Amino acid sequence: MVNPFNLAFPEIVDRSKNIRKKVICMNYHAGAGHTGADLSEADILSALYFNVLKYDPVDMSNSDRDRFILSKGHGVGGYYCTLAEAGIIEKSHLDLYLQKNSPTPGHPVRQKTKGVEFNTGALGHGFSVAVGLALAAKMSKRKFRTFVLLGDGELQEGSNWEAAMSAAHFKLDNLIAIVDRNRLQLGDRTENIMALNPLAEKFIAFGFDVHEIDGNEPEEIVCAVTSALNVKEKPHVIIANTVKGKGVSFIEDEPKWHHKVPVGSELVHAIEELE
Amino acid sequence: MAEEIRDSFVNELREIKKTNKELVVLVSDSTSTCRIKPFLEDNPEAVINVGIAEQNLIGMAAGMALGGFTPVTANAAPFLMGRSNEQVKNDICYSETNVKLVGLNPGFAYGSLGPTHHCLDDVSTALSFGNIQVFVPSDPEETRQITRYAVNHIGPVYIRLDSYKADNIHKDGYRFVPGESVVIKEGSDLTIVVLGTMIHTALTAAAELEKQGVQAEVISLPSIRPLQPEGILQSIGKTGNVLTVEEHSLHGGIGSIVAELVLEHGLSCKFKKLGVPAGSFAPASPRSDIQEEYNLHSDGIIQEALRLLNRTKNG
Structure with missing residues (x-):
């Protein structure tokens, strides 16, 4: 199994732009959403879906596919726009975001949306599930890799550290955790609410193979995954330093944009900046 | 003949495992609590001990179910529905993963250890989660039948399993039927x-x-x-x-x-x-x-x- 796109870095950047424009339009029309998180993670998702992950967009139940779990389930807007950009879900489903009985509800639901592996939304769940998936792959001698995208604020949930301890204990070198390290959470900056630093050192102490990169640079994301997968017998974490709201100046690094959406002329201004 | 029903559970798992390679048992340092040793001796690779980490126990079980296994978790009931409440709700029930939860030593089974170890709300909690099937066996034969049914059933199941040595009280030929009193x-x-x-x-x-x-x-x-x-x-x-x-x-x-x-x-x-x-x-x-x-x-x-x-x- 291969990545169905295998795009070069400039093309991945183009896809990131498309995802961001979709996010802005979708959240504008829905009148709700987590715009900051959706934009923050766009480059990570673009790098994964257009270069790294091995999957078949037509058959997302193929048991050999790489698994991706969005543990930071509130970033579902960026996720849906990526799935639509990759042709896994219909683009028209983005118009139904948050509507009654929508195929694109406000947090990921695997029974509702093609390509969604797991139901998330409450924080601190996806990491353990990813550990279970990676262990299942090891035990059944299958080659799929498991990727989990964690929010940085989410790491304040203690359950993540239970998962981290077990990932190292079981030597899950087929598990790649990516931390969307945008340094903001609902109420304020992570370091003001409950400091996470020194974050890399925490993962090192837990026995991880740790990589720290610019998470808004797809090339760095792809290279970090490649480099990580060469390290055996340790689970991997990529601390992806990102800017929340990346790509739109008035949304970037602003705590209030955690779950605010563009209104009025903000739509045009945001799209202009993303062109 | 009287038998501790936790042993009935483990002995049935041993039997099931002979033909069901997807069956795995996850414990949280609860190998003695669930008396898993006979199963462990036969199938050392099929018992996963996550340590004293009940949230991770349930999340990992959900992940292993997504990866094609049929996980059975076995730990003390007070630390299942209580400690892992949100994992049971979201990772097992809402996500409809094929996991079987076994809450051991419920009620006042831990007696003198006190209310931290008493478990009096597991059935009501499980029932509040919409889709999970809930079974409470009372004797060795029924325990065996419920265990087998749960493993074969596709979907979330909770079994409240007492530490209790009992004779069979059901008539010979009794067949457990889900739903029937x-x-x-x-x-x-x-x-x-x-x-x-x-x-x-x-x-x-x-x-x-x-x-x-x-x-x-x-x-x-x-x-x-x-x-x-x-x-x-x-x-x-x-x-x-x-x-x-x-x-x-x-x-x-x-x-x-x-x-x-x-x-x-x-x-x-x-x-x-x-x-x-x-x-x-x-x-x-x-x-x-x-x-x-x-x-x-x-x-x-x-x-x-x-x-x-x-x-x-x-x-």
């Missing part, structure tokens, strides 16, 4: 509806009541969800008196379920729930002493039954 002893004066291993105490009480001229019908509820109410309703319709007995909170357990059935079906009857009322913690005492405190012993059941019937007689 089971009449263990027939009677015409009073219906006693019982959860789990309390059935043994209730049967002792019913035998004594019989000596006093009271014919109690004793019904076991091994299947809390699904639950077909016909058997219970028929019995209450016949006797006009109902006593529910459970080592569980009186709020949301089988007493509540039977009360709802009575109201919804417009039955007229005398009604009494035996269990643990809200608003207090039980003392840290031996199990039998705590049971006595809540009238969950043979004499208590007898007293409550007679009181209920006297009320009826007195109008």
Whole structure:
């Protein structure tokens, strides 16, 4: 199994732009959403879906596919726009975001949306599930890799550290955790609410193979995954330093944009900046 | 022959594993709690110990189910529905992962260890999660059958599994059927509806009541969800008196379920729930002493039954 796109870095950047424009339009029309998180993670998702992950967009139940779990389930807007950009879900489903009985509800639901592996939304769940998936792959001698995208604020949930301890204990070198390290959470900056630093050192102490990169640079994301997968017998974490709201100046690094959406002329201004 | 029903559970898992390679057991440092050793000796690779980390226990089980395995988790009941509540709700129930949760030593099984280890709300909590099937076996044979059913069923299951050495109380040839209540002893004066291993105490009480001229019908509820109410309703319709007995909170357990059935079906009857009322913690005492405190012993059941019937007689 291969990545169905295998795009070069400039093309991945183009896809990131498309995802961001979709996010802005979708959240504008829905009148709700987590715009900051959706934009923050766009480059990570673009790098994964257009270069790294091995999957078949037509058959997302193929048991050999790489698994991706969005543990930071509130970033579902960026996720849906990526799935639509990759042709896994219909683009028209983005118009139904948050509507009654929508195929694109406000947090990921695997029974509702093609390509969604797991139901998330409450924080601190996806990491353990990813550990279970990676262990299942090891035990059944299958080659799929498991990727989990964690929010940085989410790491304040203690359950993540239970998962981290077990990932190292079981030597899950087929598990790649990516931390969307945008340094903001609902109420304020992570370091003001409950400091996470020194974050890399925490993962090192837990026995991880740790990589720290610019998470808004797809090339760095792809290279970090490649480099990580060469390290055996340790689970991997990529601390992806990102800017929340990346790509739109008035949304970037602003705590209030955690779950605010563009209104009025903000739509045009945001799209202009993303062109 | 009497057998500890945790051993019945593990022995059945051993049998199932012979033909089911997807079966795995996840424990949280609870290998002794679930007496898994015989299974472990046969299948060392199929037992995953996540350490004292119950949230991770359930999340990992969900992930392993997504990866094609059939995980059975086995840990102390007080640390399952309580500690891993949100993982059970979201990762198992809402996500509909094929995981079987086994809560060990529920109720007052840990007696003297105190309320941190008592588990009185696992059934009501599981029932609040929409889709999970909930079973409470009461003897070795039923434990084996419920274990096999749970592993073969596709979807979330919770089994409340007591630490209890018991003889089989069901008739030879008994077949567990999800949803069905089971009449263990027939009677015409009073219906006693019982959860789990309390059935043994209730049967002792019913035998004594019989000596006093009271014919109690004793019904076991091994299947809390699904639950077909016909058997219970028929019995209450016949006797006009109902006593529910459970080592569980009186709020949301089988007493509540039977009360709802009575109201919804417009039955007229005398009604009494035996269990643990809200608003207090039980003392840290031996199990039998705590049971006595809540009238969950043979004499208590007898007293409550007679009181209920006297009320009826007195109008």
